[in-house]
Amino acid sequence: MEQIKQPEKKSWYDRWYKILLAIPVVIMLISLIYLGVFYSKNHTFMFRDVSLSGGTTITLKGNIDSANLESQLKNKFSDIEFKKLTDLTTGNPVAFVIESSTTPDELKAGVEEILGYKLTDENSSIEFTGPSLSQSFYKQLLIALVISFVLMSLVIFILFKSFIPSIAVIFAAFSDIIMPLALLDFLEIKISAAGIAAFLMLIGYSVDTDILLTSRALKKVEGKLNERIYGAFKTGIFMTITALLAVLPAFFIVTGLPDSFRQIFLILSLGLGADIINTWLTNASIIKLYCTKKGIK
Amino acid sequence: MAKITFRIWLLIIVLILAILSIAPWGYFEKGVLIKSVEKNSTAFNYGLRQGMIIKQIDDNIIKNAADYSAIISRLFAENKTLNKIIIQTSQGEFILFEVKSLEITVAGIPGTKLKTGLDLSGGARALVRPANFSISSSEINDLIAITTERFNVYGLRDITIRSVRDLQNNNFMLIEIAGATPRDLQDLVGSQGKFEAKIGNDTVFEGGEQDITRVCRNDAQCARIESCSQVQGGASCRFSFLIYLSETAAQRQASITSKLGINTTDSGQYLNKKLDLYLDDNLVDSLFISRDLKGKAETQIQIQGSGSGNTQDEAAKDAQQNMNKLQTILLTGSLPYKLEIVKLDTISPLLGKAFTKNIIYLALIVFAIISIILFIKYRKIKITLAVILTMFSEAFITLGIAALIRWNLDAPSIAGIIAGMGTGVNDQIVIIDEAVSESNASLGEKIKRAFFIIIGAFFTIIAAMLPLFWAGAGMLRGFALTTIIGVSVGILITRPAFADIIKKIQE
Numbered sequence: 037m038e039q040i041k042q043p044e045k046k047s048w049y050d051r052w053y054k055i056l057l058a059i060p061v062v063i064m065l066i067s068l069i070y071l072g073v074f075y076s077k078n079h080t081f082m083f084r085d086v087s088l089s090g091g092t093t094i095t096l097k098g099n100i101d102s103a104n105l106e107s108q109l110k111n112k113f114s115d116i117e118f119k120k121l122t123d124l125t126t127g128n129p130v131a132f133v134i135e136s137s138t139t140p141d142e143l144k145a146g147v148e149e150i151l152g153y154k155l156t157d158e159n160s161s162i163e164f165t166g167p168s169l170s171q172s173f174y175k176q177l178l179i180a181l182v183i184s185f186v187l188m189s190l191v192i193f194i195l196f197k198s199f200i201p202s203i204a205v206i207f208a209a210f211s212d213i214i215m216p217l218a219l220l221d222f223l224e225i226k227i228s229a230a231g232i233a234a235f236l237m238l239i240g241y242s243v244d245t246d247i248l249l250t251s252r253a254l255k256k257v258e259g260k261l262n263e264r265i266y267g268a269f270k271t272g273i274f275m276t277i278t279a280l281l282a283v284l285p286a287f288f289i290v291t292g293l294p295d296s297f298r299q300i301f302l303i304l305s306l307g308l309g310a311d312i313i314n315t316w317l318t319n320a321s322i323i324k325l326y327c328t329k330k331g332i333k
Numbered sequence: 334m335a336k337i338t339f340r341i342w343l344l345i346i347v348l349i350l351a352i353l354s355i356a357p358w359g360y361f362e363k364g365v366l367i368k369s370v371e372k373n374s375t376a377f378n379y380g381l382r383q384g385m386i387i388k389q390i391d392d393n394i395i396k397n398a399a400d401y402s403a404i405i406s407r408l409f410a411e412n413k414t415l416n417k418i419i420i421q422t423s424q425g426e427f428i429l430f431e432v433k434s435l436e437i438t439v440a441g442i443p444g445t446k447l448k449t450g451l452d453l454s455g456g457a458r459a460l461v462r463p464a465n466f467s468i469s470s471s472e473i474n475d476l477i478a479i480t481t482e483r484f485n486v487y488g489l490r491d492i493t494i495r496s497v498r499d500l501q502n503n504n505f506m507l508i509e510i511a512g513a514t515p516r517d518l519q520d521l522v523g524s525q526g527k528f529e530a531k532i533g534n535d536t537v538f539e540g541g542e543q544d545i546t547r548v549c550r551n552d553a554q555c556a557r558i559e560s561c562s563q564v565q566g567g568a569s570c571r572f573s574f575l576i577y578l579s580e581t582a583a584q585r586q587a588s589i590t591s592k593l594g595i596n597t598t599d600s601g602q603y604l605n606k607k608l609d610l611y612l613d614d615n616l617v618d619s620l621f622i623s624r625d626l627k628g629k630a631e632t633q634i635q636i637q638g639s640g641s642g643n644t645q646d647e648a649a650k651d652a653q654q655n656m657n658k659l660q661t662i663l664l665t666g667s668l669p670y671k672l673e674i675v676k677l678d679t680i681s682p683l684l685g686k687a688f689t690k691n692i693i694y695l696a697l698i699v700f701a702i703i704s705i706i707l708f709i710k711y712r713k714i715k716i717t718l719a720v721i722l723t724m725f726s727e728a729f730i731t732l733g734i735a736a737l738i739r740w741n742l743d744a745p746s747i748a749g750i751i752a753g754m755g756t757g758v759n760d761q762i763v764i765i766d767e768a769v770s771e772s773n774a775s776l777g778e779k780i781k782r783a784f785f786i787i788i789g790a791f792f793t794i795i796a797a798m799l800p801l802f803w804a805g806a807g808m809l810r811g812f813a814l815t816t817i818i819g820v821s822v823g824i825l826i827t828r829p830a831f832a833d834i835i836k837k838i839q840e
Contacts, residue, residue, distance in 0.1 A: 097684050123687065130687045140677065157455070161680040169460065169675035173805040176500040180800035187796035195789045230745055233801055233809045237752055237816065240794030244759055247789040251782075258772050271766040275759040278706060282699045282755045293695070294452050294688050294744040300812070304752065 049262050049324075057321035060313050064211050067218035074221050081178075082217060085226040085295075088174040090167030091137035093295075094147055095121075096160050100132040108150045113138055117226075121293070133295070140164040177232040184236045185209070188243065196250060204322035205246040208314040212242040215314075216306035227303075230296035234303035241279070241304065242311040245272040246319050253323045254332065261327050265320055272315060280308045344830035347822075348726055351733025360444040364388045364423070365401045368491060371436035379429045381420065381437060389421035398441045409434055446736040450743025450811065453689050455682025456511040459522050460806060462503065463670035470496065472669075473504040479668055480506065483521060487661040499806045505675070507806070509741075520658060523674045527667035528659075529611045530634075532593070532622075537586045537608065538634075541666025544582040546632075548664050549575040556660070558652050559637075561645050568645040570652040573637040576663060583630040591628035610636065612662065636663070692747055699751060700724070703758055711765065715838050720761050723831045727757045730822045731815055746811030753819020756794060760787045760823060761831055768835050776839060780832050791824045 075081060086093055102120060109116050119133040136143050140162050144155055155162070165173070188209060192202045213235055220227060252268040253261065283304045327333070337345075364386040370377045387395055393404045408415060415432045451458050462468075468476070473496045484492050489510065497507045508522055528540030538544035549555035556574035578586070594605040604622040611617065618638050638659060640652030703724065708717045731750050735742055760783075767783040768776060794816065801813035 095681070095684055097681055097687075123691065130691075131684055157457075157679050157681050158683060159681065161455075161678070161684050163678040163680075164674075164676065166673070166675040169806075172499065172501060172503070173808075176804040179500055180804035183800040184797045187799065188793045191789070191792045191796050195792075229805055229809060230748075230812070233745065233812050236797050236801055237794075237812070240790075240797030240816075241752065241756065243793045244756065244763075244786070244790035247793070248763060248786050251786055251789070255782075255785075258774070267766075267770065271762060274710060274766075275762050278703060278758050278762065279755045281702045281706060282751070282758070285695060285698050285702065293691050296452070297688075297692070297744045297748050300745070300748040300752070 047262055049265075053321045053324050056317045060211060060318040063215060063313065067211075067214050070218045070222065071214065074218075082221055083224060083226045084170075084174060085228045085231075086135050086137065086163075086170070087165050087229045088170050088177075088227065088232075089137065090165055090170040091135065092140045092143045093163040094134045094140075094143055094155070094160055095163075096132045096134070096147070096151075096155075098131070098159070099129045100151075102132050105132070105134075105147070105150055109134065109146060112146050113143070119295075137167075173229055174232075177229060181213075181232060181235055181239075184239050185213075188239050192243070192247075195247065196254070198254075200326045201250050201254060201323055204319045204326070205243060205250055207322075208246050208311070208319040209239055209243050211314040211318060212238055212307050212310050215310040216303060219306060220303075225302075228295060228299050231299035231303050234300040235307075237300070238304060238307035242307055242314075245275055245311060245315045248272050248275075249315060249319055250323055253320075253327060261324065261333055265324065269316055269320070273312065276308055276312055276315075280305060283308065338830075338833045340829040340833045344726060344826055347730055347733075347826050351730045354446065354733040354737045355729075356446045356736070357444060359442045359446075362386070362442050363394075363396045364442060365395055365398050365439040366442050367422075368438045368440050371488075374436035375429055375432050376435050376437050379427050381422070381427055386423035386442060387420060387439065388423065389419075391419050398439060401439055405435060447732060448736075448739060448741045449685070449689065450741040450746065451509060451511070451678065451680050451685075452743050453685045453692075453747075454511060455680050455685045456509065457518050457679045458510075458676070459508045459518065459674055459678075460497075460676035461506045461508065461522050461672050461674050464673040465671075467503055468670070470498070470504055473506060476506055476668065476670065479665060480508070480522065483526070483661055483665045486664050487521060487657060489521075497806045498803070500800075500803045503806075505806050518679075519674065519677065521661075523672055524613050525668045525671050526662040526665070527611075527613050528662050531609045531611060532586075532589050532606050535589045537589060538578055538582040539667070540663045542664075543666075544579055545576050545663050546579050547577040548660050550657075550660050556656065558649055558656075561648055563645075564641070567641060567643045568648040569639055569641045570645070570648040571637060571639045572652045572656040573635050574656060574660060576634050576636055578632045578634060580630070580632070583632045586626075587628050587630040590622065590626055593622075593627060595624050595627070610638075612659070617659075688744065692744070696728075696751065699754070707758075713838075716765060716835070719831060719834045719838065720758065720765075723761060723827045723834075724754050724757055727819055727823055727827050728754055730826065731819045734818050734822070735815065740811070740814065742815075743811050745809050746815045749812040749815030750819055753816050753823070756790065756820055757823045757827070760790065760828055763787060764828070764832055764835055768832075768839055776836055780836070783832070784828075787824065787828060791820050794820050 071081065102118065106118050113136045116134065116136045119135075120129055121131040121133065122128060123130045134143065134147065144162060148155055189202075189206045192205045196202045196205070216238075217235075249265065249268040249272060252264045259267065283301045367381060367383055367385045367387065369383055370381050387401065389395060390401075390404050390408070393400070395401050395404065408418070416430065418429045418432050420427045420429065477494050477496060481492075481494050484494070491511050493509045495507055497505050499505070510518070526540065530537045530539075557572065559571045559573050561568055561570040590604060596603055596605045602624040604624060604627060606622070607619040608622050609616055609619050620635075620637055636659065638652070638655055640648050640650070640655045642648035642651050700721070704717060704721050707720050708714070711717060728750055731753060735746070740746065763786050764780065764783045767779040770779060772779060774782075798813040798816050801809050
């Protein structure tokens with residue numbers, strides 16, 4: 037069917053897409069600056085919990101008189117933190133978590149003295165990670181994160197075989213890591229080993245919408261570019277929202293879960309949130325610019 | 334009726350295989366599972382073995398672990414010896430004669446073949462490496478062999494010890510113990526166990542088979558708690574047991590004692606130096622040497638020690654444990670290296686139960702939420718059902734594979750399964766949206782396009798998760814493994830079947 041040529045009316049998206057690109061760029065810049073300042077101040081990229089900095093976690097089962105315990109322990113140990121875990125169905129406290137960089141023997145003795153009973157493997161769990169091991173864990177997980185990112189980039193290059201669209205996807209994935217990381221640092225949330233694993237997962241998890249967008253924009257023969265991008269957006273945003281709804285309850289509703297579990301879902305939630313911006317503002321604008329330059333309509 | 338395609342058949346077959354692999358029939362079976370049988374015990378000699386299921390003892394039917402303990406404590410009350418006991422098991426009937434006690438441990442029959450990790454089932458985990466230097470893979474294997482023997486001699490079963498290596502090529506020994514945590518775990522894995530008996534500065538004998546030919550254990554004739562007494566702040570009990578020295582060690586002792594003088598005390602005549610027992614360079618006990626032993630190549634030596642506690646019961650228990658530890662070390666000898674425990678976790682089984690319950694609720698909530706939003710979006714019950722069925726199949730097949738490879742499902746593994754389900758749903762949304770799109774392309778062409786995206790996403794996830802297999806001594810391997818299994822099952826089995834189902838719905 038032959039199309040009648042007429043001067044194309046510029047749509048809302050045609051006029052604004054370059055401006056839209058500025059939003060994620062600004063957020064990204066703020067995040068990077070914040071991380072830079074953070075690094076120069078703390079000499080690390082993130083606050084680390086005991087699994088990555090060394091120390092002891094004691095989880096006490098049941099309903100504990102936590103206020104008294106907290107105040108007394110704070111006098112004894114300088115760097116001590118507490119967390120309460122509740123049951124999902126009843127809302128009753130299931131456990132009380134104590135974290136400190138001290139050795140298990142010291143922390144255990146301190147807790148036992150205040151509680152007035154012995155900690156056994158019936159009433160408590162004790163986890164200890166030595167400082168040297170946690171340092172090497174941290175280092176290795178960062179190496180893993182880099183390897184993971186490089187491998188993902190390779191896959192993207194092989195998939196699209198052209199530079200700009202591939203870089204756009206890789207940049208979106210990079211932003212998906214940087215933005216949540218800056219936010220976690222800002223909120224002073226301590227990241228565990230499982231949390232870094234979640235960042236790795238995020239690399240794999242967040243690019244599917246980018247692949248969807250890029251392949252629809254570049255390869256599909258039907259429809260105009262804007263329509264194809266909008267079609268991809270409709271599918272992609274639904275994907276991300278579904279994934280967000282699948283991971284969010286784990287963080288918000290349920291607190292009586294192992295910490296590794298909560299960290300994974302918290303970071304995936306933040307990453308997916310960032311992914312909405314990075315796919316549909318950053319990546320979409322770059323791909324539209326690219327297609328316009330290349331004459332792909 | 335719509336024809337079932339090859340891909341849908343494949344999904345059905347794999348689902349059936351997953352059910353067989355998970356084997357949920359344990360829930361319907363009655364009895365108790367034998368977890369371990371003490372070697373050379375009466376039960377062992379009459380043929381009872383680990384893995385058998387006890388259904389009945391004499392006339393008493395055993396439904397669960399509680400039944401078993403009730404019957405055992407009734408039968409063996411007051412330490413009496415039974416003339417005869419008949420045990421019905423899954424592998425036939427065993428008749429045992431002259432039984433003092435059944436030296437076996439049992440547990441309830443597990444409902445499925447799925448195994449949960451330590452953070453959910455409780456237990457202990459220690460990551461150990463030699464202090465201050467790194468060792469090769471073959472050296473770590475020697476270390477594992479000695480440690481395994483030490484645990485066996487000590488009487489701990491149900492332990493896995495393996496070597497793990499991390500991204501920086503460090504070798505570690507990983508010890509995992511399911512269920513309750515033994516009190517002495519730290520001593521058993523963390524101490525080198527170097528035992529020395531010295532007179533003055535001369536070593537008479539050391540732990541290990543070179544100097545010690547036999548150690549008396551589990552025999553009240555030559556290994557027992559001797560006496561208990563009240564001491565300040567509690568009670569103390571002494572133990573003693575016999576060991577047998579090799580000829581060379583006995584000769585060594587003779588030549589050292591021959592040079593010693595004799596002291597006369599109120600309680601008798603002894604040599605003027607004592608036999609000092611050192612464990613990892615700490616003095617644990619000093620024993621008087623009777624004058625009769627001067628210059629004599631005596632092969633039998635009485636080893637003594639003590640235990641303490643708040644009450645006499647506690648002290649006796651402590652002495653018993655110390656005796657067991659010392660016997661273990663004397664039998665197995667010292668470890669080749671000084672060790673350092675770099676990670677030690679002891680997880681309460683009860684906390685694990687609470688976590689597992691919450692995770693199951695969480696999975697159900699996620700299922701419900703996804704089903705509702707899919708229905709709101711597509712308003713087609715058939716499509717929604719197809720997605721839910723596929724999502725469920727994926728998780729179920731992943732669990733089936735985990736059961737097949739005997740993977741311990743820990744919290745990160747389950748997080749991986751849920752994350753895998755998330756990607757699964759995403760892929761299905763891509764397929765549905767392509768299929769229902771108003772494009773002029775054929776349905777086959779549309780699905781092909783969807784698969785380009787799905788395969789791309791698949792490879793990026795694999796690429797992203799691979800490094801986790803090695804980083805951090807593999808502690809997060811479960812997360813990578815279940816995610817990779819999940820997405821692979823998706824791409825190979827469930828997604829193609831789902832595409833066919835959607836084709837059928839669309840046609």
